């Protein structure tokens with residue numbers, strides 16, 4: 001635990017660092033220092049921001065010149081989508097500047113990149129953990145930027161909110177660095193990781209189908225050349241292994257697991273798997289997701305839908321991280337945040353204009369603060385739910401699945417009822 005003077009000094013240091021990085025953009029400096037106030041931005045940005053598209057990102061040379069401008073000196077300005085090296089420099093710099101921030105890695109990607117992580121902690125052992133990961137899908141660029149934005153805001157807000165001192169916040173902003181870099185340099189819509197399939201020559205596994213929970217459940221995930229490929233075995237990929245190993249080591253302390261995606265504008269919770277029953281903790285999941293949606297809605301006009309993965313996506317998504325972490329590793333609750341993005345014609349847009357990186361990051365942060373509070377209190381009381389209300393939820397029986405390896409449906413049903 002640090003004393004107040006140290007804390008304030010470090011806060012100032014963070015803010016000064018950010019201000020230095022953004023000195024050519026006064027407005028941005030103000031935004032970054034305002035503690036995540038969505039309202040202040042919503043006055044200056046059109047509410048249909050996610051319908052905008054910034055073609056400058058399609059141009060590689062633009063990207064390179066931006067990289068030089070913002071530099072690899074450890075200050076990410078949230079005004080462009082960063083390269084892996086920029087993310088690395090930024091995270092290391094935050095850890096360097098703040099006593100309570102630790103940079104570490106949870107493993108290496110298929111191509112050998114570090115899977116980087118940040119822990120914000122007072123150092124006490126046994127603190128409850130809020131675990132956040134971003135960038136499991138390469139093309140969803142506002143996911144890692146929002147995770148980075150949340151790291152910064154949590155560091156700043158710890159100076160204001162004492163309760164944030166009593167939890168550990170662990171963030172893996174880029175779980176799939178190979179897929180992300182590939183989507184930046186070769187194929188904008190690349191989603192999988194970059195592992196090589198020796199039988200087909202095709203590349204990549206859909207990492208969010210590779211977890212050992214009803215893995216490989218349908219024929220649609222068995223073709224290595226498709227973007228839905230679940231991999232040759234559950235946990236065949238180094239990226240999912242890294243997450244698994246972290247949860248194996250710390251699962252009992254993790255009160256909330258949040259994985260950040262885009263661009264559906266929804267807050268989803270288990271189950272993605274087929275099954276009979278709602279989760280045993282359905283009330284808590286619904287309460288927290290509702291409060292998170294309200295937290296955004298009270299400060300912006302964005303309507304996040306709330307529901308189970310099956311409900312929102314209207315299909316089975318087996319082998320996903322949030323189902324696995326909640327069932328297997330004792331994460332008390334788990335959520336997938338789907339950040340916004342749409343073209344005017346209604347199609348999904350994986351690349352909101354760069355001037356909305358902060359705005360979307362603030363939406364993510366407003367939701368993550370709700371989850372942080374639960375990490376500390378383990379209680380959820382419904383705030384005014386002004387998110388769009390849906391019909392009472394009854395998960396339909398979609399199909400009967402068989403034994404899933406080390407867990408069976410009997411075991412699962414027991415868990416559902418318990």
Ligand SMILES: [Zn+2]
Pocket residue numbers: 137140261262
């Ligand atoms: Zn995704």
